[in-house]
Amino acid sequence: MRKLAILTGAFSAGIFLAQYLLPTNWLLPMGAAAFVLALGRLFLPREVGRRVLLAGVGLALAFGYDWLYLRQIQAPMEALAETERSVTMTLCDYATPSSYGAKGTVKLEDLPGKVVYYGDESLLDLRPGQTVEDLVSFQSAAHVRDEDITTFTSKGVFLLAYRRGVPMYGEGTGDSPRWWPARLGQALRTRIGELFGGDTAGFLTAILTGDKAGLSDEAARDLSEAGLYHILAVSGMHCGFLLALVTLLSGRHRRRLTAAIALPLLAFYALLTGCGPSVVRACVMLAFLLAAPLFRRDSDGPTALTAALALILLQNPFAAASISLQLSFAAVAGLLWLTLKLNRLLLGKKKRGKVFRVVSVSFSATMGALVFTVPLSVCYFGILVLVSPISNLLCLWAASAVFLLGLPTVLVSFLLPGLGRLLGLPLRALVWYILRAAHLLARLPYHAVYFSNPYLKYWLAFAYLLFLTAWLCRKAPGRKYVLAAVLSAVTLAATVRAGALRYTSGDLDAVMLDVGQGASMVLSSGDAFALVDCGSSNSWYDAGDIAAEQLDTMGSGKLDYLILTHYDSDHVNGVAALLDRVEVGEVLLPDAEDDSGLRDALVSAVEAAGAEARYIREETVLSFGESTLTVFPPTGGTGDNEKGSTVLVSCGDQDLLITGDMDSAAEARLLETYDLPDIEVLAAGHHGSKTSTSEALLEALTPETVCISVGSNSYGHPAEETLRRLVKAGCAVCRTDKQGSIHLILNRGT
Numbered sequence: 001m002r003k004l005a006i007l008t009g010a011f012s013a014g015i016f017l018a019q020y021l022l023p024t025n026w027l028l029p030m031g032a033a034a035f036v037l038a039l040g041r042l043f044l045p046r047e048v049g050r051r052v053l054l055a056g057v058g059l060a061l062a063f064g065y066d067w068l069y070l071r072q073i074q075a076p077m078e079a080l081a082e083t084e085r086s087v088t089m090t091l092c093d094y095a096t097p098s099s100y101g102a103k104g105t106v107k108l109e110d111l112p113g114k115v116v117y118y119g120d121e122s123l124l125d126l127r128p129g130q131t132v133e134d135l136v137s138f139q140s141a142a143h144v145r146d147e148d149i150t151t152f153t154s155k156g157v158f159l160l161a162y163r164r165g166v167p168m169y170g171e172g173t174g175d176s177p178r179w180w181p182a183r184l185g186q187a188l189r190t191r192i193g194e195l196f197g198g199d200t201a202g203f204l205t206a207i208l209t210g211d212k213a214g215l216s217d218e219a220a221r222d223l224s225e226a227g228l229y230h231i232l233a234v235s236g237m238h239c240g241f242l243l244a245l246v247t248l249l250s251g252r253h254r255r256r257l258t259a260a261i262a263l264p265l266l267a268f269y270a271l272l273t274g275c276g277p278s279v280v281r282a283c284v285m286l287a288f289l290l291a292a293p294l295f296r297r298d299s300d301g302p303t304a305l306t307a308a309l310a311l312i313l314l315q316n317p318f319a320a321a322s323i324s325l326q327l328s329f330a331a332v333a334g335l336l337w338l339t340l341k342l343n344r345l346l347l348g349k350k351k352r353g354k355v356f357r358v359v360s361v362s363f364s365a366t367m368g369a370l371v372f373t374v375p376l377s378v379c380y381f382g383i384l385v386l387v388s389p390i391s392n393l394l395c396l397w398a399a400s401a402v403f404l405l406g407l408p409t410v411l412v413s414f415l416l417p418g419l420g421r422l423l424g425l426p427l428r429a430l431v432w433y434i435l436r437a438a439h440l441l442a443r444l445p446y447h448a449v450y451f452s453n454p455y456l457k458y459w460l461a462f463a464y465l466l467f468l469t470a471w472l473c474r475k476a477p478g479r480k481y482v483l484a485a486v487l488s489a490v491t492l493a494a495t496v497r498a499g500a501l502r503y504t505s506g507d508l509d510a511v512m513l514d515v516g517q518g519a520s521m522v523l524s525s526g527d528a529f530a531l532v533d534c535g536s537s538n539s540w541y542d543a544g545d546i547a548a549e550q551l552d553t554m555g556s557g558k559l560d561y562l563i564l565t566h567y568d569s570d571h572v573n574g575v576a577a578l579l580d581r582v583e584v585g586e587v588l589l590p591d592a593e594d595d596s597g598l599r600d601a602l603v604s605a606v607e608a609a610g611a612e613a614r615y616i617r618e619e620t621v622l623s624f625g626e627s628t629l630t631v632f633p634p635t636g637g638t639g640d641n642e643k644g645s646t647v648l649v650s651c652g653d654q655d656l657l658i659t660g661d662m663d664s665a666a667e668a669r670l671l672e673t674y675d676l677p678d679i680e681v682l683a684a685g686h687h688g689s690k691t692s693t694s695e696a697l698l699e700a701l702t703p704e705t706v707c708i709s710v711g712s713n714s715y716g717h718p719a720e721e722t723l724r725r726l727v728k729a730g731c732a733v734c735r736t737d738k739q740g741s742i743h744l745i746l747n748r749g750t
Contacts, residue, residue, distance in 0.1 A: 014062025135165030453499030516711030526625025544577025565660030566644030652748030688718020
């Protein structure tokens with residue numbers, strides 16, 4: 001079966017090359033070159049030539065198929081971008097709430113790809129298979145405000161459709177058996193919500209159906225920080241349990257019957273859970289496991305893995321950019337390559353006790369899954385969870401039990417609700433145990449390290465090099481791996497310390513965090529820490545988590561002060577996440593009403609976290625390490641932006657001013673009301689808006705450096721007028737959208 005592995009592996013590699021590296025106009029020439037490579041087999045030994053032929057054919061097919069897919073699938077859909085038209089759409093799944101109504105994945109008549117349709121709340125009442133007729137405005141799903149994204153295209157979605165008319169709904173094929181898996185999945189989610197509540201229902205829904213929407217932000221954050229979020233991905237564990245159940249019912253030696261029952265059941269379950277990459281991969285691999293004996297072949301893990309990957313990419317080459325696909329296949333590749341070897345190494349030749357064997361298997365499986373996924377996690381999420389081996393040892397057995405008990409409990413409850421509630425009692429206990437363990441592990445000091453520390457990427461490369469060297473030195477004694485582990489741990493501690501020193505080396509350190517279109521700045525002076533604002537309007541940024549990770553990198557798990565300039569969501573919506581992870585001494589708030597109603601929610605969150613809230617009604621001077629913080633109250637005005645506080649940070653004769661979202665009128669009142677010094681650094685108002693950072697402010701304060709916190713937005717921030725004013729004033733300009741987080745060091749007398 002390894003011949004199939006070579007062919008499908010080469011095809012998959014070719015798709016990744018086409019998606020990530022090769023321009024479209026190179027695909028056909030590269031396909032021809034790969035075919036010529038395949039012909040080179042004629043000049044090679046027979047076995048080597050056969051492998052070259054398979055690899056060359058696989059690459060040629062990949063390049064040609066990717067070119068054809070772009071031409072026949074994506075291009076016709078992209079041609080509709082920036083147009084409006086009346087269309088008929090078929091709903092492919094149940095709709096979910098969105099910011100302005102509801103959204104759902106749909107198929108258009110006469111077009112092959114999928115579309116995400118943004119409609120009103122009435123969309124939530126529809127079933128999969130029903131039709132929607134509406135006038136819609138189409139936008140590309142691959143490009144949003146000049147940024148290339150893969151969130152949609154990796155799922156086969158190439159257009160976004162926004163409601164512009166009055167939708168009309170039809171029955172369509174809503175009663176067709178085609179939609180039974182989706183309807184059963186919805187029934188399971190509804191029943192779980194009726195039987196359980198809160199995070200118990202959210203966790204059980206996620207582990208049974210793959211839908212994580214019901215899990216609270218706090219629980220999801222704890223599972224992620226503890227290295228346990230992967231247990232919510234429907235994958236090989238779940239499918240393996242289903243196969244074990246079928247085997248138990250059909251008999252261990254009745255392979256044909258087992259395969260006949262298991263294969264359609266696995267396909268149905270994959271459809272029920274949304275056909276995510278991890279569950280499709282698991283189903284294909286188990287299909288190979290079931291089919292191999294029937295054809296008198298041995299099951300081969302690498303062959304099944306590469307075949308599963310090729311089938312997914314055949315359905316949608318853009319799936320190569322799916323983070324979940326990359327993590328899922330990298331984890332299984334590590335399990336196949338490392339787990340058994342590591343377990344044999346740990347067990348050695350001595351007879352070991354049962355507890356040691358269990359720990360060895362768990363540790364080996366965890367490290368096998370991590371060996372290839374760690375670089376991906378670092379690249380995409382910037383985190384390395386150090387407690388993963390412990391959390392998996394403590395919780396994987398419980399997660400398995402939740403699935404094994406949860407599915408029959410929910411199914412039984414449809415017929416016998418009382419019995420379902422009774423059987424649900426141990427489920428509640430198991431879920432509580434997992435979430436509690438995750439919460440405690442996520443609160444351990446250095447449970448994870450974050451790559452806001454710029455030195456960690458070099459340490460990671462060094463650690464991999466250490467273990468690679470140990471692996472290559474096959475004749476060296478077995479303690480070489482122990483030595484590599486010790487050296488990795490020692491150098492990690494030194495790297496963490498170096499990262500903390502880098503951000504706290506000055507009399508005053510300020511880090512304007514890259515939170516997209518939002519604002520958040522960490523201040524450090526001596527042993528004191530403060531944060532000014534904490535929010536973002538970009539959904540892919542969580543300002544609270546970013547700030548907490550930066551503080552952790554700086555060696556602090558607490559804030560002396562959290563200062564909020566005003567109550568706009570892009571300045572405060574990360575506060576809840578921050579309070580959940582960081583101890584905050586005092587929260588300083590402007591004494592002003594807000595139009596959005598966020599003030600009351602913020603105060604409640606602050607009180608729940610045990611922090612002290614103080615309203616700024618007059619000029620307030622705070623001692624801050626080797627510096628001082630001066631907070632000015634709002635100077636008047638009618639809008640939220642005009643009713644914000646201003647923060648002046650002074651270290652000797654070095655000053656930094658943060659004006660929030662003040663417009664030019666509020667800036668003028670600030671200059672008239674308070675005697676401000678010449679400043680060295682200015683945080684540009686309102687993300688570089690043309691109505692802020694006025695010429696009058698620049699002339700009065702003469703800043704040398706202006707930092708702009710800005711991200712993807714539809715407002716035109718930073719405005720060209722503002723940038724021209726800054727250049728005219730002779731200011732050095734730094735932008736988070738161009739440079740990432742900006743680190744400023746101010747020292748007394750310099």
